[in-house]
Amino acid sequence: MDITPTLPVLSAEEQRVLGSLMEKSKVTPEYYPLTLNALVAACNQKTSRKPVVNYDDNTVIATLDALRKKGLVSTVTGGSSRVTKYKHNFAVVYPIIPAEVTIICLLLLRGPLTPGELNTNSGRMHEFESLDEVQALLDNLAGAEQPYIRQLPKRPGQKEARYMHLLGGDELPDDSELETNDVGSSTELAARLAKVEAELATLRAEFDKLMQELS
Missing domain, CATH: 1.10.10.10 (Winged helix-like DNA-binding domain superfamily/Winged helix DNA-binding domain)
Structure with a gap:
């Protein structure tokens, strides 16, 4: 056997x-x-x-x-x-x-x-x-x-x-790192989104100003 x-x-x-x-x-x-x-x-x-x-x-x-x-x-x-x-x-x-x-x-x-x-x-x-x-x-x-x-x-x-x-043993993984990474990713995404929104607001203001000058 x-x-x-x-x-x-x-x-x-x-x-x-x-x-x-x-x-x-x-x-x-x-x-x-x-x-x-x-x-x-x-x-x-x-x-x-x-x-x-x-x-x-x-x-x-x-x-x-x-x-x-x-x-x-x-x-x-x-x-x-x-x-x-x-x-x-x-x-x-x-x-x-x-x-x-x-x-x-x-x-x-x-x-x-x-x-x-x-x-x-x-x-x-x-x-x-x-x-x-x-x-x-x-x-x-x-x-x-x-x-x-x-x-x-x-x-x-x-x-x-x-x-x-189980090739690394049967100890449970440490999820704290995963949670930190998740938070970090969310924070980074929020920061990038805020930056894009600020850039769009600037472009919109410049566009409105240009339209006023042309009118």
């Missing part, structure tokens, strides 16, 4: 490198496995990442070494290129299907998400048939003998529950 290995507790760097390899295996299969340069660029993307990071080559190399020791990453050499490339082995080590890999990947790269957010952000990685399919996959991943994810308590005013992966 096969026994599913226990999930390792990965560092933030390991989560980002593993998630980036998962993503690129689906989104750009023609360039996968990834070279070191491509993997560094994938980790440091400004889009589809939370938080945005700026890893250097040494950080990614050290992280790849740690993931190799855990059996989650392997190297590929040979063929027409002598450059070492890297691929993830998550779906080899753990008995999950491609759609479930997509969910875990998104949670690794973006943090806790609702079923709707998972469906919206899956992009070219996997085309979910419906929200019901997403929910069913989440239930499978959370209820497996070796749980991969867990449901988080709903925040005030939130309609959908969020889910987090």
Whole structure:
């Protein structure tokens, strides 16, 4: 009888490198496995990442070494290129299907998400048939003998529950940073809106003055 290995507790760097390899295996299969340069660029993307990071080559190399020791990453050499490339082995080590890999990947790269957010952000990685399919996959991943994810308590005013992966341990995420970011975004938006309204008021006054001079 096969026994599913226990999930390792990965560092933030390991989560980002593993998630980036998962993503690129689906989104750009023609360039996968990834070279070191491509993997560094994938980790440091400004889009589809939370938080945005700026890893250097040494950080990614050290992280790849740690993931190799855990059996989650392997190297590929040979063929027409002598450059070492890297691929993830998550779906080899753990008995999950491609759609479930997509969910875990998104949670690794973006943090806790609702079923709707998972469906919206899956992009070219996997085309979910419906929200019901997403929910069913989440239930499978959370209820497996070796749980991969867990449901988080709903925040005030939130309609959908969020889910987090368990590759960083089962400690609940600190929502204070998210709330600060939300407030910061709202404040910034209000300031920008006030600036636009002031500029429009100035333009309107200048236009009225010009019309009076012409009349």
